[in-house]
């Protein structure tokens with residue numbers, strides 16, 4: 001028998017979550033964000049589950065080329081634009097849409113010899129201060145871009161820094177965006193998952209949901225389930241050993257957990273080299289044969305330990321769910337001081353995937 005750790009990917013859950021996004025998006029088109037290997041689920045696999053989306057967003061040319069090679073004809077947005085002018089002929093030939101976020105990219109476009117016009121998303125920085133033109137330069141750059149024969153349709157976009165924080169939200173950045181784009185009649189793309197779920201006024205022509213499509217909530221304290229989403233990834237393993245630990249004895253590296261009474265401890269084939277967070281300390285939730293349980297001690301490279309005090313029938317071979325239906329990945333993330341995005345995208349290549 002092989003190592004029992006498996007990531008199960010539920011393609012029907014992806015399609016369900018897309019339909020939730022569709023309902024929230026109104027008339028806006030959906031650019032399904034599948035960067036970072038489809039948030040750890042496998043980019044081509046999730047593209048298949050999300051083929052009814054109106055477009056796909058990835059970081060760059062390589063991912064987009066892989067999608068085109070599989071026959072996807074959807075609009076594809078390159079979230080980091082292009083890095084070098086050499087990429088432009090292929091971007092044009094493959095009909096990809098780069099995000100233009102720096103002025104020198106406009107100059108590169110103006111010098112490029114292209115077979116087709118390139119549709120672009122022009123990004124303005126409205127307060128996130130990551131990618132995007134400074135507000136005072138936005139109009140000049142837009143007019144320059146519009147005048148270029150190399151450029152086709154232009155969509156204006158921005159990205160929210162705090163849409164996931166109920167007390168703060170999008171108001172400030174949305175006002176800045178409206179000011180920057182006042183009087184322009186151009187399609188707009190603003191909303192990530194948090195904005196799509198919380199602020200219908202951000203809809204525009206294209207929404208860009210990511211995390212919600214994978215069934216997790218962008219908001220701290222919430223779970224995807226609360227919003228009617230279904231978890232796409234279930235990470236399961238099995239007990240590969242059971243230890244009897246006496247009161248006062250330690251478990252695992254550093255004896256980070258010491259038994260306060262005699263107890264049984266289960267050893268699970270899943271560790272930080274699989275993508276399980278090492279910072280998840282004693283008390284991180286798990287399901288043992290479907291029943292709530294907890295980890296004890298430090299996560300090691302290939303294994304972790306679970307408390308079997310409340311699972312008297314658990315034995316070598318018992319199933320342990322690390323996250324999935326009934327155990328939101330958000331809860332594991334918060335126990336580890338991080339967010340669901342990080343756990344999902346960290347799934348290690350060595351973990352076998354089963355889709356259903």
Ligand SMILES: *Cc1c(COP(=O)(O)O)cnc(C)c1O
Pocket residue numbers: 033035079159191192193194208209210211212218
């Ligand atoms: C990653 C990303 C998204 C998707 O964000 P979620 O929080 O996963 O919905 C949308 N827009 C941009 C620019 C991004 O980088």
